[in-house]
Amino acid sequence: MEYEMWSDFPPERDPYIHAEDVENMINSRIRVRRYGPHEWFTLTDLLNDEQECWDPHRRGNDPLTYKGVEDPKPWQVVNHYRYTSRPLKPHSIMSCLAQLWPDTSQGLTTHELRAIVNMTLLRVNHKPFRRCHIHPILVLSFMGDYQGRIIQASYDGKGLILQYSQLWSFKDIKKAPVELFVRYRLSKPVGGVRTLSL
Template structure:
């Protein structure tokens, strides 16, 4: 019995020692909770990306340049009207159509930022734009992407390149600098980019989908605290009121890219704004987010920029949305 008791005491001491060592090596409760939170966060992001890719694959292999209302319904894509307001400020009766993640610049602010036509570079830029549109109105340069590119270049120049002088100041700013967006150099190729490829063909008959017929124009991002992104698209197709396949694929591709950025790992929502330029000198604005397993696309009506009067009236409205402030909760889901 004494030998047995001694052996039992030894085992007990060893067990206590191991338990003490485990307690010392085991992280505190708050670290375990934080680690669980990180894992939960990663799983949530993976679920989001998986949901996006399910929609992407289905749209990618659609043998049509357009996304029908039936296809959108089947994929749980919500299409909502985006009302563009000339003042940049939404009245209470328009709150249902107010952007959720992009707050347009007030018109009053834009009016205080007049273009400096005495700046030599800006003056030459505006002269070139005027000459281009004079030629376009006389029937020149109208093939391929040219008409969409004309509207795209006009937006980019007025937002990113034209110097403006704020009232009461001697300093010059572009509208891009004033609003805080950062311009990225365009890479006009859309297909075959890392985040615009499907997970794999559905079957042997779906290995060669139709071309996108779209190119990137300029695009802008904010600092690392905002996953928002604004991109110009130039389309080869005629103006179309419904959703274009290329618009949906680009939106999802950009969301995947933003959600994969190491500096944006805390964010679960990546709002995207698309300025969609088509032939016949028409354009519209789309804004999109993916929350609760649903892709929501806010789509404006088509606006024309074909005539000088239309450009003078409509361009300022689009610039208000170019200069939009990124808003909304992108951290929680």
């Protein structure tokens, strides 16, 4: 009953819970123990501690990484990772969950764009990356009806370049592109890390 106070949807029909279920499915594939070089091997071991969760110190005027229940379509950035290997890279990976049903005739949704722009602003203004020429973000976006897509965004100081996949369905676990999303989630950054001369 507590859930019903916060949502107009019963849990099985809530698009945000669908999105969260898909995100949890991806994470469980990454964190499950497997046979490997040592007894407790998981796919996160392949990263060699190059990724860590990123939660910057926030100031009052920083952009939000979520929109709550008062919003008609709540969304949230979760599992935001940055690369920690030296030299520091401005690249990051995040997941975005939204309480909305997908519209396959449209491009990116408003929540996806807001999440990308807000995280880009946080990254651009983060001290180690202020002078970086590019700010790439990889987004795993999930929404209702167990749908998800992969978005590559890059801000170059002049504009935001976006590339995105089709919407993929995770309803049927046998046909769901879980391994594709896992590979992207575990990917390593490529490309130059030029800095601006100020």
